[in-house]
Amino acid sequence: MSTRTQLPTPGPDVAADPDAAVAWVGAHLGDLALEGAEGAEGLVASPAFRGGQPAADAALAALDVTGYAARRNEVWPEPRRGASRMSPYIRHGLVDLRSVWDRVADAPSRDRQKYRDELLWQEYARHVHARTGRGMRAPLRHEPAVGSGWSGEPWPAEMACMRLTTDELRRDGWLVNQTRMWLASQWTVRAGWDWREGEEEFFRHLLDGSRAANRLGWQWTVGAGTGRPYGFSRWQVEKRAPGVCAGCPLRERCPVDGWPDTTAPPRLLHRAPGLGRGEPGADLAGPSDVVATSAPRAVWLTFESLGDADPALDAHPELPVVVVFDEPLLARLRLSAKRLVFLAETVASLATRHDVEVHRGRPGEVLHGRDAAVTHAPVPGFGPRAVRASPAEVHPWPWLVRPGAGSVRSFTAWRKGARV
Template sequence: MVGAGVTGTRLPTPGEDVADDPEAAVAWVAEHLGDLALEGPDGVRASPAFRGGQGAADAALAALDVTGYASRRSQVLPERSRGASRMSPYIRYGLLDLPAVWRHVADAPPRDRTKYRDELLWQEYARHVYARTGSAMAAPLRYGPPRTGPWEGDAWPAEMLCVRTVTDELRGDGWLVNQTRMWLASQWTVRAGWDWREGEDAFFRHLLDGSRAANRLGWQWTVGTGSGKPYGFSRWQVEKRAPGLCGRCPLQDACPIQDWPSEATGPRVPVEPEGLRAGSPPALAGPAAVEADGRAPAAVWLTFESLGDDDPALRAHPDLPVVVVFDAPLLARLRLSGKRLVFLAETVADLATRRDVVVSRGAVPGALAGTPVAVTHAPVPGFARRSAAVDVVERHPWRWLVRPTGGPAQSFSAWRKGVRTP
């Protein structure tokens, strides 16, 4: 029987109705995963801005035109003037890989192509830093948090219209343009002085594209722990990037961010993570070629890092059943927003229209006990821990845009000079 070796709690595989209907996806998540969601079963909602699944990802890529990206990428309002590509949720889960998106913009205007590809390289750099530092990325990489002036009240005060507008989008859509991510991170830590790791966790719970690699690196560079140069959020950015917003704010005549924050770079950390230095091996980079022990896999294990049709292990075994595990202990600890779980359910349902998919809920080693699997390597610490307890008989390489080397990684510019792009 298909999936007979998979233990844990077997869930009904979400069907075509879940792939096509957001309400059906919400109902499936509420019933089977709702107790793990941030909002609880009754609060699960779908993002009104994004649908999960390979079909949605392919449609988004086909429609991607980065003409004007260089000049409009940081625009916040009006929304119709935004230049952000909105590809990040699909990249995050491997529905689109960075090499495919890189190729797609090859014919774009040169200035826009260069700027957009720089953003793809930043995503790759974040993965490299995570692959090289692992869990050490949860601590300041190079400097302590900035020393800030006094701040009273919440870090994200609802009475500030700029903050409320952006946090409503974060909690509602599960996505933000990069400019407003910087606003919220700077406001949280650089101005209010709150712990950046708690703010990063808030982002991670809500953002559809939340990844420890990109999310943590973005926060560290914004608040200065990764660069030594804190980004100062003030009214000037709001008036430039979201014209008209300040004029509607109840605090327009008493703006608490009227001037630049009095941030000061924190002290250097005593010892930077070894993985940032030149010559450090990329510990989590994974194999450069398929590693196999000669046994035949019984299933393909898809991780949430790589759920797309082009996953190398999936491609290599078109006739094998696919196993997806919702890691209940991990999800109970993370408390992700229901909209992220709905996005994932839609993605699994979409895949199930083409492949035999077995869905399980439980700890990954227990859910896959007794099942020899083929899997694509994921350059994250969690994969290293879980795959070590799983019978992996075939490990496929991660689809890097630029395979990690031992070059310097203390800064994006230093790393960028040392890599060869496609």
């Protein structure tokens, strides 16, 4: 039974006005959003980010990482921060890693190196994902460090540091890396909750939520990837967010005043397949050259790659573009409306430059028989969907470092072998 529905293409007003974008999402995707049960008043846009190629281009043009090495871990007040805020645009392919890498070429050497290391961490996460696929949901090398003795919610609102960070997560759909580690460590290493549930909470809200970076970040923080968990405590808050503790109702009886009561996680008797040198994995790297079976009549853009520089779109800018909101997937994920609005704004912006069709349904059903060109997406779901869609052309993913047969057991070892 077909479940596909063609939606009205969001117009220029959706690209320009967050209220119009929220209204479009409410009318066509609201029942799939995390806040859908609250009705239209529960659907909101992120006040911190706008979707679309112009917003991404402006962010890239304004990118200045001078001082990044010293300020990248600062949290509060916001002017202290050194984070670039490029991640939502990188996540959805509006800017690729190579463009950001080149953009910072003239930055001070220490800042350039630190920032490029962060870009390589994003690429490393994709490599691990390409080798392990859905196996990233299981601990890669160690049992997580799980705290005990904590009662109540892992992120209690009466803790000023938790209120500050969770409010930003749920309001803006974005966090600096330091507070991502705070929340992940607090959730599992101290409070003892399952890290996979916390990862899901991040994924629902983050505009840049990706299974590759999000899961690897959580595994690193809880010690499942390295055996060395990150211990969140008051010390980090006072160092990175001065003044927050002074206004906390619990400042005289802080529940995170000392180090978490955990021991180093034991090494697993096994490890995830595909991490070692030359080991077979899920191999989500995709083709190294264009694979063509017929002449394309449309371009299929996935939500991994919605930018004007998408390789398939760049090769066929004259063809109509097809975008599919995957109804079964979105019904299962229950993403926050903030992320759906960001995507709607991006599609609306795209439609000002291309003939765009928007559908709600199963991508394989919508694209089957369309002879579409598509860019390979390095995520587990792409392969099955591409089989059903039978694309006319599959273009290579624009890797910063193309995956090879080397070990991905650690970022440090992988980094030494990476050739950019």
